[in-house]
Amino acid sequence: MFKKNVLLALCSSVALAACGGGGSDSSSDKSDGPLYEDETPTTTGYTDGQLITASEALRARVDECIDTSNVGFRSTHFEVFSIDDASTNEDLKAAATVAEAGLKSIQEMLVVHDDEIVGTQGKELISVCLRTEDPNNSFTGHSGTGFKDGLVINAPRAGDFSLDLENSTSQLLRHELVHVIQIRIVYGLEAGTHGGFDTDKWYSEGLAQLIAGQEVSTNATEIDAYLAAITAGTETAAPAIRTHQDHVDSNGRYRDYALAVHYLFTPSKYGANNPLSDGAELWRKLGEEIDFGATDPFASAFSKVFVNDRQKLTPLTQQQYSTNFVSWMTEFRTDAWADGNVTGTNAQNVDMVFVMEEGVELLAGRMKADGDVSSQNFEVLLTRLDPSKAYDVYFLDVVSESGGTMEVEYYGPLKGYASYEAHALQANGPGGGTTFDITNAKVTKATVED
Numbered sequence: 001m002f003k004k005n006v007l008l009a010l011c012s013s014v015a016l017a018a019c020g021g022g023g024s025d026s027s028s029d030k031s032d033g034p035l036y037e038d039e040t041p042t043t044t045g046y047t048d049g050q051l052i053t054a055s056e057a058l059r060a061r062v063d064e065c066i067d068t069s070n071v072g073f074r075s076t077h078f079e080v081f082s083i084d085d086a087s088t089n090e091d092l093k094a095a096a097t098v099a100e101a102g103l104k105s106i107q108e109m110l111v112v113h114d115d116e117i118v119g120t121q122g123k124e125l126i127s128v129c130l131r132t133e134d135p136n137n138s139f140t141g142h143s144g145t146g147f148k149d150g151l152v153i154n155a156p157r158a159g160d161f162s163l164d165l166e167n168s169t170s171q172l173l174r175h176e177l178v179h180v181i182q183i184r185i186v187y188g189l190e191a192g193t194h195g196g197f198d199t200d201k202w203y204s205e206g207l208a209q210l211i212a213g214q215e216v217s218t219n220a221t222e223i224d225a226y227l228a229a230i231t232a233g234t235e236t237a238a239p240a241i242r243t244h245q246d247h248v249d250s251n252g253r254y255r256d257y258a259l260a261v262h263y264l265f266t267p268s269k270y271g272a273n274n275p276l277s278d279g280a281e282l283w284r285k286l287g288e289e290i291d292f293g294a295t296d297p298f299a300s301a302f303s304k305v306f307v308n309d310r311q312k313l314t315p316l317t318q319q320q321y322s323t324n325f326v327s328w329m330t331e332f333r334t335d336a337w338a339d340g341n342v343t344g345t346n347a348q349n350v351d352m353v354f355v356m357e358e359g360v361e362l363l364a365g366r367m368k369a370d371g372d373v374s375s376q377n378f379e380v381l382l383t384r385l386d387p388s389k390a391y392d393v394y395f396l397d398v399v400s401e402s403g404g405t406m407e408v409e410y411y412g413p414l415k416g417y418a419s420y421e422a423h424a425l426q427a428n429g430p431g432g433g434t435t436f437d438i439t440n441a442k443v444t445k446a447t448v449e450d
């Protein structure tokens with residue numbers, strides 16, 4: 001039976017799929033699904049820990065919280081405080097709970113061990129400072145900073161945090177947490193307190209964005225406009241955005257950086273096919289290069305870690321990626337999504353489509369604009385599927401929704417086959433059409449807790 005967290009996890013278990021997931025609306029750009037490994041979110045209970053006073057803190061608090069914050073919450077890996085004690089104890093605990101779940105999922109995705117990022121002394125705990133949004137300075141809206149000591153984010157209000165993977169405050173916390181992990185791996189745990197790190201912004205921001213479940217560019221029209229601007233010389237290709245000075249945040253470029261990072265890890269003929277664990281391997285290698293005194297540590301580490309499988313496993317250099325960015329992204333964005341069609345009784349009520357393998361959710365497709373009353377079009381991220389396998393395809397109808405509970409019916413499984421040649425998810429075996437008829441499919445009713 002589907003539970004809501006399972007539905008959310010559909011997007012996450014495929015670490016790099018850009019998932020639609022949410023509802024019936026659209027082929028619009030709603031593809032910024034979470035990459036987050038869903039650790040059975042709970043709405044009751046907090047992570048283990050204890051309330052502490054400021055003087056009991058094991059580590060220096062992040063600047064903004066020093067001297068203004070008297071009560072904190074310490075969990076296994078974190079100490080959470082808020083500026084001027086603006087957050088309630090409940091908020092501190094909730095932030096720690098989200099931080100612990102986020103850390104665990106990031107570690108699992110990137111294969112990062114505890115001793116690389118928090119050590120064994122307790123003094124390396126990660127500080128979290130919850131900051132009151134201040135319209136008189138630049139800290140407005142959802143903004144945050146991650147550095148070696150920990151992170152600061154705008155989020156002191158009651159109820160800001162939840163384990164809902166699409167909760168934007170929680171996504172922000174995970175994003176900053178990726179930066180903390182990155183800096184600690186590159187520079188080690190012992191020296192320094194902050195460790196500024198602002199080189200190769202496209203990679204650090206793109207990976208943080210991707211891992212946090214924030215927006216990744218997948219809208220073909222927008223990507224085309226971006227690529228055209230690069231060709232015209234009015235935008236810089238993402239892999240050439242190396243320093244803060246290179247970065248001009250016009251039109252939210254982080255999602256384009258995330259696209260560039262996404263390509264590195266997409267395992268198909270359309271992607272470079274590196275394991276996601278190489279995301280952290282680059283930081284380890286970068287740390288070595290910095291110790292070694294390489295003149296361009298990032299470029300050196302990059303070419304030692306990444307390959308481009310489309311070029312038969314040859315090393316990929318940052319320069320190559322910048323040079324070929326437009327042509328590779330053109331194909332990547334064009335070929336990533338494949339159309340399908342669901343037809344039959346009740347097809348017009350289908351709200352979501354899921355592709356599963358042996359009971360494991362691989363990815364969520366997205367519904368496109370409604371067709372006629374007896375069929376609907378959808379699309380799935382073909383690059384996530386192996387053309388040699390058969391998959392179970394489910395179609396889900398949200399029958400009603402009230403008070404945090406959804407009544408759903410799902411149809412399936414129907415067999416689906418990925419074909420790169422036909423650029424399609426085929427319903428009737430290799431060579432078959434792309435129409436999935438649910439008229440005679442098994443129907444299962446389920447109640448989904450919100």
Ligand SMILES: [Zn+2]
Nearest residue numbers: 175179205208
């Ligand atoms: Zn960032």
